[in-house]
Structure formats: structure tokens, C-alpha cells
Amino acid sequence: MSRFLSSEASRLNPYTPGEQPQDQLYIKLNTNESPFPPSPKVLEAVSQEEIGKLYLYSDPACTVLNAAVAKRYHLQSENVLTGNGSDEILAFAFRAFCGEGRDVAYADITYGFYTAQSALFGLKETIIPLREDFSLNVEDYLEFPGTVVIANPNAPTGMTAPLPGIRRLLERDPNRVVIIDEAYVDFGGESCVPLLKEYENLLVVQTMSKSRSLAGGRVGFALGSAELIADLNRVKYSFNPYNINRLSLLAGAAAIEDEDYFQACCKAVQETRSWTVKALKTLGFTVLPSCANFVFAKSDRLSGETLYRRLKDRGILVRWFGRERIRDYLRITIGSQKQMEALIEAAAALLKEGN
């Protein structure tokens, strides 16, 4: 921190993304990317002709992309805001719906970005611990007077919060915004999108980084009532009106229109996840029930840190958070079947080696 930094910025709590080492070819199971390339329709959409148009600004209203997302979810364009990844959308939502007299609440074990963004806007955060078994019980949020953010499925646990509970939360205070971060919902979670027609205080945030194989394209979206979306646009136009580049607008629209490819990818990830969970359990791992494209698991024989480091030595990257309550857990992305076989083989060898 330099002498030039504002006091607000000195209180920031920056997020640490999963490591991207360049020194060796790793099996990368640490940032929840898809093991599958983007849809062939994405490669068609990002044509040389379109690349040649990069001298023109992108459409700040993201008209075509928003319409494609709206169509996929049986909504109107006024119910959609697209962003430069869902992280950007979350930042817009934190600014729009939290502030003086509107605190924000989320779980102790959840996506680390929420706390970074609270610090960015100087928000008062209320941390509501997950239950002993890492389940999120919506009862714990019912009386909280501010904005609630729930990752569902949660990260890094992969566990889901049941919809009836979320419905109660939405109904308890119709003036309170509930943000459901569904980054991982397509791998077996239950989406709140059908509730949008009933509750105008519900904002659903999704991303194309995981289930639509576009992590490097940076496209996320929010679905909500026209009122909430207009509020988010107010922030967007104060921050960065041309927030999505031309090629990602095209890639995102092509990806969301290729429903068959999307379904096939999600199904394959779920099948590989089932195989991986079974294999890990056979090795004596405790594995939380996952509806995401990752599993959260701990060994009964080696610490999380030891496993993380030794897997890395063997060329396999997984995510270890090294913090209270989850110190012995690893978050392991579901890669290809072959990658997961390599993981299981390495884990088995490490457990055999012992301490």
C-alpha cells in the first residue's frame, strides 16, 4: 500500500484467484473450469469478419446477448443484465442493493468474493455460519434486516439450499433483496429462476464460465424483475457502459443458443462426478454431497495442506483454502474422466506413502 492510497482502499480485502502457474503443464483442477471446449457454434460466431469489426464499440445495451439469455429462460430482455463475468454483476448488485441502512449477509464458508466486494463498497457484512454439517439453513437468515446473498449450490462445499426455504426468505420481507448466486446450478442444483415470476425481490446470478465453457470469455448474467435490472443498469452506466466486448457478446449468445451441447457437457460432468465421488470414498475420503462441477473432500489420513502440496508436486492442482472449519478439505474440480483417473491414482499413491 502506497502513501497515495485512499483510506477506503486501504480497507479493501482483495480476492486471491486460484493459482495459474506457468512453469509446468498441470492437470488443473483448481478453478472449476469446464473440461470441454466451447460449443462449435462459438467458434463459428467469432468469425474473422467479426474480429475485423473490433474498431467499432460494442453495443452497451448488449441487445442481442440479452435477448438470447431471456429467450433461454422464458423471460423478457428487461429481466436480464449481462456482465463481464458474474463477478462484475455481483459488484453491481452489492452497490445497487446494499449501503447505509442496508447491510449484507452471507455464510462464513462461501464464495470469497462477497467479502471482497463488501469491502470495496464499505458495506457492513454479517457472517452467518453454516451449520455443523456445512448445510445452509435459511431459517438463520429470516430475521436479518438487510440484503442476503446465497451461493446455491454453495462454493466451495457444492451443497444446495432447498427452494422452499428460499421462498420463505423472499416472502418474509418483500422489501429485502435476495441474491441467489447460481454459478454452479447447471450441474444438478435446483434453480430459483422459476420463482422470478412470483418475487420481484429475487435476483438470480449465473455465469457462462462453468457449464457453458466460456471462463475465458467473461460472460455472466443476472435475471430479475425489471425494477432490479434497471437498478443494476444504473450502476453499470456509472462504472463501465461498454462492459462486454464485441467478441464475448457473440460468443455468449452462441453458447446459450446451443442447448444440446450444453446439456451434453453438464451430463458428462455429472457422470464423471459420480465416478469421482465413489472413487474418493473408496480411498477413505469424506466427500460432501455435491451438485456442482467440483467436490469438497477430506482424507482421513493426510491433512488438506499435505495433500494439496503433494498433489501439486505430482502435477495436479486442486484448491486448498487453509482456513478455519475447512482446513482439511480440498476443492477438486471435475475435469475429464482421464484427469480424474489421474487424480485418484495420485491420491491413492499419496495415501499409501502416508506421512
Place this chain on the structure above:
Amino acid sequence: MSRFLSSEASRLNPYTPGEQPQDQLYIKLNTNESPFPPSPKVLEAVSQEEIGKLYLYSDPACTVLNAAVAKRYHLQSENVLTGNGSDEILAFAFRAFCGEGRDVAYADITYGFYTAQSALFGLKETIIPLREDFSLNVEDYLEFPGTVVIANPNAPTGMTAPLPGIRRLLERDPNRVVIIDEAYVDFGGESCVPLLKEYENLLVVQTMSKSRSLAGGRVGFALGSAELIADLNRVKYSFNPYNINRLSLLAGAAAIEDEDYFQACCKAVQETRSWTVKALKTLGFTVLPSCANFVFAKSDRLSGETLYRRLKDRGILVRWFGRERIRDYLRITIGSQKQMEALIEAAAALLKEGN
């Protein structure tokens, strides 16, 4: 504004980007895009193979792009931050270097985004009017105790602030950050980049949207001391660590490496600008001295609003701001020679028509 909006967000002052009508093919001289396509090297860099890698996250450290920018300006990578357009970088800088006890100052007639971003972070802005002739006199800023932002060349006037004045501003208070927004500098302005070696309180912000024909790619960059850049990264990692997508990282690096193409484009724009200024003056326009890829001009016969509307009726879009001091001025982007000939022809016809 909905009942859900935070009080902070209700005080926002969103920016209105130049219109992008879809109903007709316009000659678009309203958003300062380049009339030239991106470098052929950009088309090579964004290959089908690279598009196929969109399932992987982009490099959050922007290593390759930052190195390319650093090399071009004879700096180190630690002196560079790249962003999703320079608007994003300006937002990071406003958060990093302004806040409680650090107000921000800029001109009354300048890039409209500064005031939007001040509102975004709840900053106290001090507006320092340009002189009567629209020149920015650095004397007017010397005693201001907070962060100073100067667009140089200024938008929408196109006029430059002389470097000796900026040097005095940097020296007067070494603890005060001076942000020089050089979005248009490549068209004949004098860059502050050579001053970076002398002043660690100087931040230079540039964009690839204009002189490097990448408006639709959304790539901007900041150049400054390692301390200032580290501060900006602190904000970036609190907001959106993967802020640039994979394809724009490649496009940006390719664009900045093609020096010959860049020089040729800048030269062509300056030649067309000279022609345009002369032609406008012949028609009786007052034209401010421009070092940018646009001119700011007013007619002695028709109001700014009338000219704007009638040019639009004839299929030519220019930017009219309709605010105090500049109500009769139009900001006209320098397009291709052919486009400018069409503009002059239309303007001549409108002046002949009269009121």
C-alpha cells in the same frame, strides 16, 4: 429507481454513451472510433485455436499484454495495469486514490465519466472551470489539495494542456496523485509518459479504443510508478480479478506490437483532420484547435441542436452535449476522408437552407 435501491446508488449520476441507433446505416461520427479496422496482426492473433481455449480462464495478471505495453513505452511490467477499457481503469483509480480527505478535481467541460465515477464512490468533486477560451490552465489546480484528473488532450474540446504546467502540478505536492487521461494523445498531443521516470505521483491512462482500432475489444491501460500500479491492482482484485477476456488480451498485445500500422493510422487521421478543419472554417465554423481524433466546432449560423438534428436526418451522427458553455458546439469524430467529405457536403447544404 426501485424501492430496493441503496441510498448510495440513488445518488449515482450514470453516463450516457453516444447513441447507437440500429434503424439505419449512419455515418457514425459520434463516438470517436477509428475509421480503420484493427491491425491484420489482431486478426492473426485471435485464431480459431485460441477461440477454442475460451473454456479456460484468462490470465488475471495479464502477463503477456502488460509486458507488450511495458515494452512499447520502455517501462517494466510493474508499471502497467491493463483493464476492460480505460473506463474501468479510471474507476479503479478513483477508488484507489480518492476518498475521505482526498477529494477529486477536474474541469467543468471534460469527459463526462469522471462525475459518474465520483458519484459511484461517493466522492466530493471540485469542478474547476476551463478558461474563457476553453483552455485548461494548470495554475487553477496548483493549490487544490486532492487528486487531480486532467484529460489531455481534453474531451470534447480536443485541446491540450502544456507539459510544463503538468510538471509544476506534480512537483507542487508530491503526495497528491495526478491522473492524466491520454485517451486521445496519439493524434498529436504531448504525452506525459516521459515524466513517469521522474514523478511517482503521476498516473497516465490510455486506451486502445481510438488510435489502435480496438473500441470493441475493450482494452485500456494505466502507466505509473510500481506503487500506484500495486494500489490499482488492490482495487482490481476486489472488483473483478479476471477483468480482461482471453481474446482481448491477445488482440491488445497484437495491436500494440504493430507499431507501423498504428503510426500509419494516426497519420491518416491527422491528415483528414487538417482537411476537415479547413473545410469547416471555410463554411464559417469556429473550430477549437484539436490534437484528438475529433474536432469541436460551432457554426455562426445554426444552433448546435439544429445542426445535430438535421445532420442526423441526413444520416450523419455527431455528438451534441446540449449543456452550458458548449450548447452550440458539436463534437465530430474524424472518420475516413470520404465520410468527412459527406459531412462537409451535408453541413454546407444545411447552412444554405438556413433556419
